[in-house]
Amino acid sequence: MRAGYLPLGKRLTSVLEPFANSVVGRFVVSIFGALGITGRTGVISIPFFWLGIFFLIPFAFVLKISLSESILAIPPYSDLIEWGEEGLISLHLNFGNFLFLLEDDLYWFSYVNSAKIALISTFFCLLIGYPMAYGIARASPANRNILLMLIILPFWTSFLLRVYAWIGLLKNNGLFNNILMGLGIIDEPIVMMQTDFAVYLGIIYSYLPFMILPLYANLEKLDGTLLEAASDLGCKPIKAFFVVTLPLSIPGIVAGSMLVFIPAVGEFVIPALLGGPDTLMIGRVLWDEFFNNRDWPLASAVAIAMLLFLVVPIMFFQYFQNKQSEAS
Amino acid sequence: MASDNTKDKSKSPWNDPYADPYISIENITKKFGDFTAVDNVSLKIYKNELFCLLGGSGCGKSTLLRMLAGFENPTSGRILLDGQDMAGIYPYDRPVNMMFQSYALFPHMTIEKNVAFGLHQDGMHKGEIRKRVADMLELVKLEDFAKRKPHQLSGGQRQRVALARSLIKQPKLLLLDEPLGALDKKLRENTQFELMNLQEELGITFVVVTHDQEEAMTLSSRIGIMDSGKIVQVGTPNEIYEYPGTRYVADFIGSINLFDGNVVEDEADHVRIQSEDTDATLYIDHGVAVTEGSRVGVAVRPEKMKLTRNRPDQADNVAEGIIDEVAYMGNLSVYRVRLKSGKIVKATLPNLDRDTEQFDWDEQVYVSWKPKSGLVLLS
Ligand SMILES: Nc1ncnc2c1ncn2[C@@H]1O[C@H](COP(=O)(O)OP(=O)(O)O)[C@@H](O)[C@H]1O
Ligand SMILES: [Mg+2]
Numbered sequence: 010m011r012a013g014y015l016p017l018g019k020r021l022t023s024v025l026e027p028f029a030n031s032v033v034g035r036f037v038v039s040i041f042g043a044l045g046i047t048g049r050t051g052v053i054s055i056p057f058f059w060l061g062i063f064f065l066i067p068f069a070f071v072l073k074i075s076l077s078e079s080i081l082a083i084p085p086y087s088d089l090i091e092w093g094e095e096g097l098i099s100l101h102l103n104f105g106n107f108l109f110l111l112e113d114d115l116y117w118f119s120y121v122n123s124a125k126i127a128l129i130s131t132f133f134c135l136l137i138g139y140p141m142a143y144g145i146a147r148a149s150p151a152n153r154n155i156l157l158m159l160i161i162l163p164f165w166t167s168f169l170l171r172v173y174a175w176i177g178l179l180k181n182n183g184l185f186n187n188i189l190m191g192l193g194i195i196d197e198p199i200v201m202m203q204t205d206f207a208v209y210l211g212i213i214y215s216y217l218p219f220m221i222l223p224l225y226a227n228l229e230k231l232d233g234t235l236l237e238a239a240s241d242l243g244c245k246p247i248k249a250f251f252v253v254t255l256p257l258s259i260p261g262i263v264a265g266s267m268l269v270f271i272p273a274v275g276e277f278v279i280p281a282l283l284g285g286p287d288t289l290m291i292g293r294v295l296w297d298e299f300f301n302n303r304d305w306p307l308a309s310a311v312a313i314a315m316l317l318f319l320v321v322p323i324m325f326f327q328y329f330q331n332k333q334s335e336a337s
Numbered sequence: 338m339a340s341d342n343t344k345d346k347s348k349s350p351w352n353d354p355y356a357d358p359y360i361s362i363e364n365i366t367k368k369f370g371d372f373t374a375v376d377n378v379s380l381k382i383y384k385n386e387l388f389c390l391l392g393g394s395g396c397g398k399s400t401l402l403r404m405l406a407g408f409e410n411p412t413s414g415r416i417l418l419d420g421q422d423m424a425g426i427y428p429y430d431r432p433v434n435m436m437f438q439s440y441a442l443f444p445h446m447t448i449e450k451n452v453a454f455g456l457h458q459d460g461m462h463k464g465e466i467r468k469r470v471a472d473m474l475e476l477v478k479l480e481d482f483a484k485r486k487p488h489q490l491s492g493g494q495r496q497r498v499a500l501a502r503s504l505i506k507q508p509k510l511l512l513l514d515e516p517l518g519a520l521d522k523k524l525r526e527n528t529q530f531e532l533m534n535l536q537e538e539l540g541i542t543f544v545v546v547t548h549d550q551e552e553a554m555t556l557s558s559r560i561g562i563m564d565s566g567k568i569v570q571v572g573t574p575n576e577i578y579e580y581p582g583t584r585y586v587a588d589f590i591g592s593i594n595l596f597d598g599n600v601v602e603d604e605a606d607h608v609r610i611q612s613e614d615t616d617a618t619l620y621i622d623h624g625v626a627v628t629e630g631s632r633v634g635v636a637v638r639p640e641k642m643k644l645t646r647n648r649p650d651q652a653d654n655v656a657e658g659i660i661d662e663v664a665y666m667g668n669l670s671v672y673r674v675r676l677k678s679g680k681i682v683k684a685t686l687p688n689l690d691r692d693t694e695q696f697d698w699d700e701q702v703y704v705s706w707k708p709k710s711g712l713v714l715l716s
């Protein structure tokens with residue numbers, strides 16, 4: 010059992026105690042007890058229930074569609090189960106969609122390209138986000154709140170609008186080009202829109218807060234006396250950063266990187282709005298299959314494959330987190 | 338119990354006006370905003386001393402220690418270490434190591450790596466580091482734990498790792514901030530003696546911060562008592578106990594009975610004081626630089642009080658009372674006596690024999706002490 014688990018359970022029990030001791034409370038508790046649900050399992054079952062309804066059931070639908078055939082109908086896919094005569098039930102599983110993913114290079118390339126774009130974006134988010142998170146964690150408490158506010162502020166506008174705003178900045182007669190030309194630095198506008206560069210910029214810009222916040226949470230907890238101890242033992246500040254601060258912030262780095270990498274792989278809006286026709290990302294391919302080709306089964310297969318593709322980093326994340334919580 | 342050098346006064350460097358202090362703290366003040374944490378402190382600490390800074394929580398002990406280590410810069414004043422001004426010298430360049438109150442062990446490194454950290458910074462040869470670390474772990478009896486991480490050790494073991502880490506560079510000066518704070522009583526006492534042995538063996542100057550007066554008395558060659566950022570008295574444990582300079586010090590170290598009164602007779606070799614707390618006058622066999630009629634306190638330690646059933650044959654330093662409370666501690670008995678004036682005094686009597694006479698609740702007794710047992714406190 011993990012440390013910290015029991016006290017939480019105990020705390021909840023003590024919070025619920027006045028309720029559990031009331032008449033209504035005792036009635037509820039006895040009913041739940043008859044069903045085999047005690048206080049703790051009851052509390053734990055809430056997130057499971059939530060995940061069941063909002064993740065597993067939709068996932069089951071998608072899985073079902075991915076195993077069906079594309080037909081011209083509403084909805085545009087065949088049933089998996091057919092009720093025949095005399096109680097005959099036949100099950101049609103079509104793995105063709107998945108086989109097609111292997112046959113056509115397009116999908117493989119989009120997966121790899123998505124991973125590449127997500128990986129590079131994650132790297133730059135880390136590069137930019139780490140010093141920012143570090144600066145915020147080291148700022149005075151009053152400044153710290155202002156800086157955190159500034160990080161969170163963009164979330165108050167729609168993500169879509171913010172990506173659109175980048176178009177205004179990046180296009181040929183956009184703000185950047187106008188300024189650069191106005192200053193006489195360039196004669197012709199630099200083509201930035203519909204390039205991979207714009208996609209990277211969009212992703213890094215959009216996901217940077219997801220890197221900064223977990224890193225900040227980690228760095229803020231860092232015990233300052235550890236750095237004093239390092240200094241006391243003859244270690245200069247820059248080296249102390251690499252031997253003390255950085256290794257101790259690995260959980261924050263991992264958490265932030267996962268929060269950027271995983272959604273960035275499946276990103277659709279940014280490549281669609283800022284990228285060119287040759288910016289292949291799996292989210293876009295999925296969109297095209299779904300809306301343009303109306304091939305729901307294939308689109309579902311793409312989605313399932315993407316999920317499997319992402320399970321590896323997610324499991325790594327889980328494993329890492331477990332190791333961390335065991336260690337502390 | 339204090340170390341040997343206090344017994345032979347002529348050997349004590351602090352009594353030698355020509356001795357060079359190892360640490361010279363000169364008019365150091367440290368302010369945090371408007372708040373003065375350390376207030377114009379001057380202090381000389383000599384080589385091989387085990388100097389304790391003693392005082393209540395928040396009186397500025399840690400801040401003073403942190404200025405020695407270089408983590409805080411003094412607002413004014415200066416610190417000389419072996420004659421060298423420490424101003425502007427970074428902690429990593431000072432020949433000083435510190436053992437932190439929280440131990441501050443690196444949680445991501447093994448015990449071995451923690452201890453080796455200081456040597457790695459000096460770029461020492463790997464083989465030499467391994468040897469020194471092994472020796473050090475043996476010294477603190479942690480050789481079996483070298484590969485563990487700090488969170489896998491008990492509080493006492495962690496404390497020994499912290500000590501080992503701060504000793505590995507063989508500093509000339511070791512600063513210890515409440516080093517034994519987290520230990521239970523038994524472990525604490527053992528460790529106190531270990532620390533003293535270590536200090537003698539390695540010839541390091543120790544400056545120890547503590548709020549535990551017993552610990553300070555046990556460990557130190559000298560004690561500096563702090564109160565609200567100021568040093569109020571410096572002396573050997575014996576001097577501090579027997580000749581506290583102020584009521585604060587007298588009260589802080591051990592327990593004390595305090596009688597307030599007016600000086601009625603002030604001679605070169607004695608003073609006589611009339612107190613409201615006792616019928617008899619208080620007679621002390623040392624002169625005090627006060628005028629007759631001024632108000633002073635007389636301090637008498639509980640173990641210097643005598644209890645008798647009959648009035649002792651002395652005119653001064655005696656008071657009649659009733660036993661209010663008895664605590665039998667085994668080695669001694671502690672009595673609280675309510676004097677006729679209503680004042681409660683405390684007397685501790687050693688149980689020298691198995692059948693040492695004990696007093697009972699509500700018994701009428703006389704409390705008395707010798708002229709050389711009392712001490713006049715002016716402030
Ligand atoms: N960095 C700081 N900023 C503001 N106040 C501080 C700081 N460090 C210590 N103080 C204050 O200075 C006083 C003395 O602190 P400290 O030296 O730690 O006391 P102690 O004698 O308990 O070790 C305390 O009142 C504390 O609140
Ligand atoms: Mg302290």
